[in-house]
Amino acid sequence: MTQIPVLPSPTWFVGCGNMGGAIIDGWRSAGLSLSNLVVIRPSGKAVDGVRVVTSFADAGPAPKLVVLAFKPQKLDEIAPQLKTWLTSKTVLISLLAGAEADSLKARFPKAGAIVRALPNLPVAVRRGVIALFSRDADDDVRQQVANIVAPLGFAPWMTDEAKCAAVGAVAGAGPAYVARFVDALIKAGEQRGLSTEIASTIALETVFGTAWMAAASNEGMDSIARRVASPNGTTEAGLAVLDKDQVLDQLVALAIDAAARRGTEMANEAKLAALAEPERLS
Structure with a gap:
């Protein structure tokens, strides 16, 4: 125990x-x-x-x-x-x-x-x-x-x-970016005629189930994506959009870079403030 x-x-x-x-x-x-x-x-x-x-x-x-x-x-x-x-x-x-x-x-x-x-x-x-x-x-x-x-x-x-x-930068900010992706799935479901309640449940369960499956099996993300996608099928058609010119990879990298850059700026601001502290006390 x-x-x-x-x-x-x-x-x-x-x-x-x-x-x-x-x-x-x-x-x-x-x-x-x-x-x-x-x-x-x-x-x-x-x-x-x-x-x-x-x-x-x-x-x-x-x-x-x-x-x-x-x-x-x-x-x-x-x-x-x-x-x-x-x-x-x-x-x-x-x-x-x-x-x-x-x-x-x-x-x-x-x-x-x-x-x-x-x-x-x-x-x-x-x-x-x-x-x-x-x-x-x-x-x-x-x-x-x-x-x-x-x-x-x-x-x-x-x-x-x-x-x-x-x-x-990755884990701290990551939940916000995952939340945006889930929201995008919900909106896509609504555009296809699903109610907000059903679209929300489907999106959440899809993300949760995929993460759970990956954690349980230790299978790589690309392997899971390829296993879902049948040749010339519906999933492969959608992946072709996300994978084109690595647009999704680049978008996520830009978001993480922006978060990391702001972290560096905040660190520099804190250093400058610490250096100025003796002057404020003198």
Whole structure:
């Protein structure tokens, strides 16, 4: 029987937007106790089954684990308030896209270890992807982090930050692109006379069933496509449109490149802000 991991006491979630909420939903679904978790958000908006406070002063003892789950643009607003509560025993996990490890270390120098975790929304249903990277986490910290994210899905440790960002660009943004493809299937069904309800169910089950079949069989995508398509049949006629001049491959590559480029821009913005910090304090 697999032992359910326990969150360190106390664990702070600083902010709790879509991704933070998805992680908490995944932990709840996995049976993790949320009793050691405190969410700190100025709005005080409730989170089911979790204590919520509006300030660090109300959160209690210094945290053993902190998860940064706010918008990246808020980093320089929140960091000066948060860093005074961190100690050498604090592990800090950042969900912030674009905020690289060095930029985080510059803002939280007293943290014992800093881990970047780039998850995607399916962590809410425990089928997520979470890229992990750290420069200073020892083996014990890595194991601790791996234990608490494992219930959320596939969580590989990346050997360098560029690969971590690559996973973020593909997996992090991927659900949005898959959702657009499913929506396109729904619209195509509607154009063929199907009701929205029937078209939606067909599109979702087709995508879910194909993914499940591929995961269960370990069969390659091209092999599945060719197995569906009979020579000179209906599927092959449609594939001829998608495969012409690799138009679909190029379109997806352009979307991923745009996401990766924005990630690089955000990383550079965070670096510049960190360099400017001493000037603001002088």
